[in-house]
Amino acid sequence: MRATSLKRSHSEVDVRGGGADDLDGLVALEQVVFAADAMTRRSLKRFLASQTADVLIAEFAGEIVGCAIVLSHPKTSLARLYSIAVLADYAGAGVGPVLLAAAEDAARARGRNEIRLEVHENNERAISCYRKSGYDEFGRLCGYYRDFGDALRFRKRLLGSDTRWQT
Numbered sequence: 001m002r003a004t005s006l007k008r009s010h011s012e013v014d015v016r017g018g019g020a021d022d023l024d025g026l027v028a029l030e031q032v033v034f035a036a037d038a039m040t041r042r043s044l045k046r047f048l049a050s051q052t053a054d055v056l057i058a059e060f061a062g063e064i065v066g067c068a069i070v071l072s073h074p075k076t077s078l079a080r081l082y083s084i085a086v087l088a089d090y091a092g093a094g095v096g097p098v099l100l101a102a103a104e105d106a107a108r109a110r111g112r113n114e115i116r117l118e119v120h121e122n123n124e125r126a127i128s129c130y131r132k133s134g135y136d137e138f139g140r141l142c143g144y145y146r147d148f149g150d151a152l153r154f155r156k157r158l159l160g161s162d163t164r165w166q167t
């Protein structure tokens, strides 16, 4: 089943925490989605074993269709969305927002009160996904990416609108 039918039923996407058995599937997903910029197998293995990372896997009909990695550094109350990827066949079907919601839940479960991310200024699909999921733009990092493109910084409160943004 591909994106058209998935779009009508993205609630059928299951999101679960990843484990060591997912390494091969995640390496394949990374290579398909990010090609030359794919995370290395070694990095993925490290995240899967990390005590401060949540690796969230979206599955549809038994296939890994997306992944999000959230880092919760022990010395801050912030979480960072380190990576999010959805197979192109499923793009626009709402898997990204489902993964973001799971990432936010994971960060909340670790007591984080805010989640942040960076995105290339030209990545319109991702920016749209973040905005509609309630993320606010709050900064820009000039020349952050390998192509010297700027990163836009986004953040979302996790514990209610009356909490203060972190500095």
Ligand SMILES: CC(C)(COP(=O)(O)OP(=O)(O)OC[C@H]1O[C@@H](n2cnc3c(N)ncnc32)[C@H](O)[C@@H]1OP(=O)(O)O)[C@@H](O)C(=O)NCCC(=O)NCCS
Residues within 6 Å of the ligand: 033, 084, 085, 086, 087, 090, 091, 092, 093, 094, 095, 096, 097, 118, 119, 120, 123, 124, 125, 126, 127, 128, 129, 132
């Ligand atoms: C960013 C990403 C995770 C979003 O996931 P998603 O499941 O497609 O998210 P959504 O379903 O909310 O779709 C996001 C937007 O992309 C649009 N879109 C989907 N497929 C598209 C395509 N082939 N071309 C252009 N736009 C497309 C959708 O219409 C949607 O726009 P809308 O918010 O105005 O409705 C996914 O696009 C992806 O993996 N991209 C490649 C990796 C990447 O860029 N990661 C983020 C790095 S910061």
